[in-house]
Amino acid sequence: MPRVFLCLAVVFLLIASAVQAQEASRLETIIQRGTLRVGMTGDYLPFTYFDKAASTFRGFDVDVAEALGKALGVKVEYVRTAWPQLSADFEADRFDMAMGGISITPEREARGLFSRPIMQEGKTPIARCADKGKYQTLADIDQPGTRVIVNPGGTNERFVHANIRNAEVRIHADNLTIFDQIVSGNADLMMTDSSETMYQQKLHPGVLCAIHPDKPFDHAEKAYWLQRDPDLKAFVDRWIEKAGEDGSFKKIHSAWFE
Known part of the structure; x- marks a missing residue:
């Protein structure tokens, strides 16, 4: 009986090896x-x-x-x-x-x-240029009455939930129109990757300003x-x-x- 099991084990091993060899x-x-x-x-x-x-x-x-x-x-x-x-x-x-x-x-x-x-970067705020001086630190941002907008499902939302306790957090599902909410005054700021804040600043010159994108709140790698x-x-x-x-x-x- 042990010899039978040994033979079966050898057969299964050979089959497994053949299958593994064939897998690309x-x-x-x-x-x-x-x-x-x-x-x-x-x-x-x-x-x-x-x-x-x-x-x-x-x-x-x-x-x-x-x-x-x-x-x-x-x-x-x-x-x-x-x-x-x-x-x-x-x-x-x-x-x-x-x-x-x-x-x-x-x-x-x-x-x-x-x-x-x-790429090496991190989360940093973007706000209307007129309000740039108001949101330099997380403590500045996390105040009652501040409206933080964020897109769901990614590292932006995770960062906001980990760091914001007192400010109002608004979820906006459309990441393509989320910055328009800040421009129109429906939100005060968003915190996202510094590369995105600089790009949106370029798209909205004099209206939206990236806030210290060279000194983000955290560090991340893309x-x-x-x-x-x-x-x-x-x-x-x-x-x-x-x-x-x-x-x-x-x-x-x-x-x-x-």
């Missing part, structure tokens, strides 16, 4: 499929924006995705998602990687891999969120490194941030 890595699957599936929210300029009229994405990370797809020799297929459902869509394997201003968090790291960081495949991570990391060395990454960055 995520990187190999992408190349064989001919498409890189990229998840994007499409509501976070300058990183990603979905143009409904043209049914296309544009933005910094869209240009990066296209360059990465070219390096892989595949087409890029964009999969639209949203911040509240980003993690669920990632775990459902709706895309190979998520791009579009994704911050590294422990929760996301538990579900997948991150590329090497592409990167690309990858399905758990070491080969895919190695390729993306190496591509980011080479794009930094040859200046192509800086060229894309300058087109959107400068």
